[in-house]
């Protein structure tokens with residue numbers, strides 16, 4: 400790929416304008432909703448199935464399957480929730496959609512609610528996103544006045560009442576079950592799954608929870624057709640992905656790329672590569688909860704299958720580049736401190752694992768750690784990965800584990816020169 404793609408993509412983020420309702424409709428906006436309301440929900444769900452759309456919030460679950468699970472539930476009082484918490488450090492894609500492609504998102508939420516048979520919807524927006532909240536509030540009002548939200552949408556008899564719920568600044572509340580608890584006025588801690596939100600979600604009712612980017616794909620697929628969508632990606636992963644590109648590169652920002660492009664192409668073609676005179680030392684893919692990989696891994700294509708095989712988590716699509724001036728330990732220290740701060744403390748592997756790993760990284764940074772400490776770090780990391788109650792602890796373990804795998808020498812270089820054994824506990 401020699402030049403950035405422009406034009407007929409899902410988001411076309413190169414255009415920085417706010418796409419208001421009139422402009423959106425002039426470009427075919429809301430024609431998908433109109434069509435969906437005129438055919439059976441099953442037919443539209445089948446189109447989404449064929450499109451291969453998978454969740455863009457991190458777990459990559461097939462979207463149509465989730466909609467179907469809610470729709471098939473015998474309980475008819477159902478909810479749709481748009482997860483706009485966007486707490487992953489280094490991720491800024493959902494903010495762009497909310498503030499520029501607001502009606503594309505609203506149309507996506509409306510279609511998914513119709514298909515799931517839900518008449519109540521909530522946009523869960525992180526507290527710090529007060530500007531997107533204001534834009535969304537005004538757009539909801541405008542869509543309601545235009546008959547595109549509220550009662551009897553476009554005269555179809557289908558109604559959707561959508562409200563905004565402002566989060567309270569907790570990263571963990573982006574996890575779908577913690578998010579539900581937080582809306583219900585309880586502590587924002589994760590719940591045991593199953594039951595999944597599709598079975599027993601908000602107020603124990605079947606609930607469809609999807610990410611902003613996922614939902615915003617829906618109107619474009621149903622407007623432009625499954626073939627168009629599939630032609631944008633590869634046989635393994637269809638469509639495009641928004642990438643929040645940042646760090647030590649020449650051009651930072653939000654880009655939309657087709658699946659199948661390699662990480663190297665993303666960094667070189669869209670980000671302009673490393674700064675003059677510098678080289679890439681490591682790349683953090685998938686945000687703080689993602690992995691840290693060396694430049695040799697950058698020829699891996701952005702594809703669910705290839706990434707899983709290579710141990711790369713696409714996650715929310717953050718790509719953060721570290722050049723040769725950066726310390727791996729500094730990066731790992733920052734991320735561990737973040738997770739320690741955000742851990743809810745409910746389960747021991749995450750609560751204690753993060754305290755201990757953070758303490759060992761401190762010792763490494765002040766030069767008092769030993770190689771035995773690095774071994775211990777590996778054991779704690781393994782426990783966090785395999786025994787944590789929710790994705791926060793697992794992801795914290797994954798991110799540490801990848802840095803230990805690829806940069807163990809740098810950890811060992813930071814150990815005290817005299818390898819006295821350290822049997823004392825890291826935290827008294």
Ligand SMILES: Cc1cc2nc3c(=O)[nH]c(=O)nc-3n(C[C@H](O)[C@H](O)[C@H](O)COP(=O)(O)O)c2cc1C
Pocket residue numbers: 453454455456457458459460482483484485486487570571572573574575576608609610611613614789790791
């Ligand atoms: C600690 C943690 C934080 C999360 N934060 C977010 C978030 O900010 N936004 C999001 O869409 N999903 C987040 N998720 C994933 C959600 O739990 C859920 O999988 C997602 O909203 C489902 O939507 P999707 O199928 O469209 O991806 C988080 C998961 C974990 C474990």
Ligand code: SF4
Pocket residue numbers: 571589741742743744745746747749750787788789790791792793
């Ligand atoms: S893994 Fe961490 S955030 Fe998740 S429940 Fe356990 S302590 Fe809480």
